[in-house]
Amino acid sequence: MTYGYALADLCICAAAEAWRHDGEVLATGITPIPRLAAGLAKLTFNDALLMTDSEAFFVSEPVPLGPRNGYQPKFEGWASYARTFDLLWGGKRHAFVLPTQIDRFGQANISVVGDHARPKTALLGSRGYPGNSVHHPNSYFLPTHNKRAFVAGEVDFVSAAGYNPARWPDGKKPPELDLRLIVSNLAVLDFEGPDHAIRVRSLHPGVSFEDVQDKTGFALEKAPGLAQTPAPTPAQLDLIRTRLDPLGLRLGVFKDDSDGAFVATKEPA
């Protein structure tokens, strides 16, 4: 028996893996795919995760994305910004966020494209990236895998620290610097190559290692046993569709995405 799923679903399931072994930490997923991934991780394999309503409260189950239509968040604690900083400086958080650029060191940028004093494109500003990157684990989602996002050399402005000893204080790795996963529209990557070099860990269906390398501005390592990114299971799809994103907002993340973008085969019971 076969069933369909979207590229968004594939990325959500791949990104959820980031929190599998984290235990009781705050899972912060910014923008729809990472946020839905955090919710999926909590509902499936790590129910100890802390999450918030993206405003000021901890919630004991993930809040559906978008308009609530009567859904009442299940509050369990106060998550003011001041408390969030206290928490994150203590390291008990794993954030999955969306930078504009990333480089071979895992350094990430959401500040500017071009010159910092007079940028070609002004983005948000570095937000919490600098502090996050040296205080707790981080993973990154880049929806468009190309050489403008995965840049040659260094990112235009290093908002988030990476594995670049030349920038480390006294040349020593900041003790809590810990980059985990990158999920893109083409592949899942990690930092487990030599000296934390970025590796392709799995390829999305129909994508080759060479495709990913061609669209990346730096040389990639190939993980041993490089395989295809696992298809979402019917149970995962059910949670995504009915509980986490009932309005289907995830389908707007990638161009031309749909529930039937890919087809998987369900093994007979």
Next chain:
Amino acid sequence: MIDKQIGLSAFVASLRDGMTIGIGGWATRRKPMTLVRAIARSGLKDLTVVSYGGPDVGILAAEGKIRKLVFGFVSLDHIPLDPHFRAARQAGAFEILELDEGMVHWGLRAAAMHLPFLPSRSGLATDIANQPELKTIRSPYADGELLLAMPALRLDAALIHVHRADRHGNALILGPDPFFDELMARAAERTYISTERLVSTEDLAIAENARFNPFERSVVQGVILAPFGAHPTVATPDYGIDMAHLKEYAASAAPGAWQEYRARFIAVEPERYLASVGGAENLGALPAPIY
């Protein structure tokens, strides 16, 4: 006891060109917009602005009031990038000190404690630390760690929007998050609070509301009555966010559009403003935002 209530014109008259002004709230949340609009239509100039930025920064940028911006981000939340901020940044219209959000917090805290700096790891190993204003310091203890010395962000004035206040500067912030308004107030030489409602001290019902009382009145120098004073940003529980107005504000960055927006919404006193944006009844019914 001291009556600190003042009008908007006295508020503006107490500020000077070149001041460093901290603006409370966060992005589209409880920004002191009535005070910001009053500055925007005044003759004040060359301001250094410290903010968790939203349309406060965008409006002051569009009006050319900013000499220097100290910030971690500027965002309209649901509209990720404020187009006025973006245009000003891309034109190199003002100097910047770009910080991590937590460093803004830390700099305000240092100023509030009358310390020259507070040590931090945030910003290290990034381009934030390469800005010439920021220095490092070595831990004098056995660890010997090299840390960033986040300088105190001393403010000449802090602008904060609260839900209730009395004439003496006792205030309540009833929303779900007080943000870093307390630190802004303590970091400032003078703190001005705009309030949704001016009430008697007794009506603050402090016994029940103590945890909503952000700071003591001795840090407050001016109290300005400003109903819907955070509009179009959110001030729950009194009112929600005006997304339609924020979209209109964002659209005013189109070529030639700012002058019309300015004439309708900036160049007018609060009563006219309130009528222009739909009147008290409609604003009171604005929905809470969903993030």
